[in-house]
Amino acid sequence: MSSEPLLKVAGVETYYGNIRALAGVDVEAHKGEIVSLIGANGAGKSTLMMTICGSPQARSGQIVFDGEDITRLPTHLIARRRIAQSPEGRRIFPRMTVLENLQMGAGLDNLKYFKEDVEKIFTMFPRLKERQTQRGGTLSGGEQQMLSIGRALMSRPKLLLLDEPSLGLAPLIVKGIFEQIKRLNQEEGLTVFLVEQNAFAALKLSDRAYVMVNGKVTMSGTGKELLADPSVRAAYLEGGHH
Numbered sequence: 329m330s331s332e333p334l335l336k337v338a339g340v341e342t343y344y345g346n347i348r349a350l351a352g353v354d355v356e357a358h359k360g361e362i363v364s365l366i367g368a369n370g371a372g373k374s375t376l377m378m379t380i381c382g383s384p385q386a387r388s389g390q391i392v393f394d395g396e397d398i399t400r401l402p403t404h405l406i407a408r409r410r411i412a413q414s415p416e417g418r419r420i421f422p423r424m425t426v427l428e429n430l431q432m433g434a435g436l437d438n439l440k441y442f443k444e445d446v447e448k449i450f451t452m453f454p455r456l457k458e459r460q461t462q463r464g465g466t467l468s469g470g471e472q473q474m475l476s477i478g479r480a481l482m483s484r485p486k487l488l489l490l491d492e493p494s495l496g497l498a499p500l501i502v503k504g505i506f507e508q509i510k511r512l513n514q515e516e517g518l519t520v521f522l523v524e525q526n527a528f529a530a531l532k533l534s535d536r537a538y539v540m541v542n543g544k545v546t547m548s549g550t551g552k553e554l555l556a557d558p559s560v561r562a563a564y565l566e567g568g569h570h
Contacts (some may be wrong), residue, residue, distance in 0.1 A: 334359045334519050335380070335487055340389035342372075342379045349375040351543040352389065357487065357521050357536075362513050364522040364530040364551070366564055367540035373523040374416050376540070377491045380521075381413050382406045407435075412485035414476045416492045416523075424467025424491065426456050426475055429464050433479030441484070449478040452508050470501035477505070481512070487513075487519045494526045502526065505552065506533055527564035531555045539564075 333356035342350040349372050361442040365373050368437060379386050382403040392401045398406050412433075421429050430449060434442050450457035453474040459467060473493055480488055490509070494502040506529055512518045524530035531537055534551035539560060547554065554560045 333357060334394055335521065336390075337376070337380065338381060338392070338393045339392045340391060341373055342374070342384055343387050344375075344384065349387075349543055350379065353540075353543070353545055355538050355545060355548075357519055360513070360517045361535040362509070362520045362522065362533055364524055364534040364537045365540055366524060366527040366530055366537060366554075366560075368563075369525070371540040372543040373425040373540055374491055375543075377413065377415070377521075377523055380406075380412065380489060388543050402556045407483070410484065410486040411489065412480035412483045412487070413489040414473075414491065414493065416495065420464040420467075420472055420475050422463060422548055424464055426460045426462055426464060426467070429475055430482050431480050435480030435483050442482075444486070445482050449481060452511075453478060462540075470497050470505075473497060473501075473505060477508075480517065487521060490522045490524075492519060492523060492525060494524060494529060502529065509533065525533070527560070528555070531560075 335357040337353055337355045340350055341348060355365065365376065367373050376386065380391055383403055385457045386399055390397060393409055393411060421432060428507060430446055434445065455471055456474055456478060459471060464472065467475065473566055477490070477493065493505055509520055510533055513520055522530055522534065531551040531554050537549065537551050537554045538545045539547040539554065549559065
C-alpha cells in the first residue's frame, strides 16, 4: 500500500451558519481500498461527503486528494480531479432518460469513451439497459440508485463517494449493488469511500472503517475489527441487518 493516502481529511471542521456539523474530522482512504463511514442519522456523515466535494467548504482543516490540497477548490474543479459522488437521495435528472443521465455523468473529457463506458454500466446493471429510453423519474428506487452510481462511474473516477446507496431499498437489490461495488474495487482497483447506515453490509465490504458520532470520528479499524467490536455491535448491529 502506498504510504500517501489517495484521500486525506485532516482536522476538518464544517459549519452550517453557527452550527458546527463536523468537529475536527480525520479520515483517509488509500488507493484501491473500500473505506466506510458508519454512524447514526445526523452524525455528520453526509456533511463530510459534501465537504470533500467542496459544498459546503471546510471552515478549518485540510482535504488532500492525490497529493493536492483541494480544501478551497470550488465543486466543479474538485469533480475534474476525478472524484465522483453518488449523493444521498439519488439526485438523478428525473425528466431525462437513463441514457441522457449517463451522458451528463460523462463530462466533456470522457466523451470519446462514451460508448464503451455505457456498455460497461449496462453490463453491470442490465436493468438500466432495458430502461435506457425511460425517464429517470419513472424508475423504481433501486433502478434510480443504479443510475446514480452508473452516472458517477461515467466520469471514470479515481475515487467514488457513495452516500447511503442502500437507503430505502429491498435487501436483494442492496446485495446486488454491494456486489457490484466490490467487483469494481477488485477488478478495476477503484477506491471507494462509502457512507452507509446499513453498518453490517458496509463493514463486511470494507477494508477499513470509521464510526462517526456527533460530527467526530470516535473509532476506526478494519471492517472485521469493527464488526467484532462489542460497542459497535451494540450501537449499530444488534437487531439490525444480519
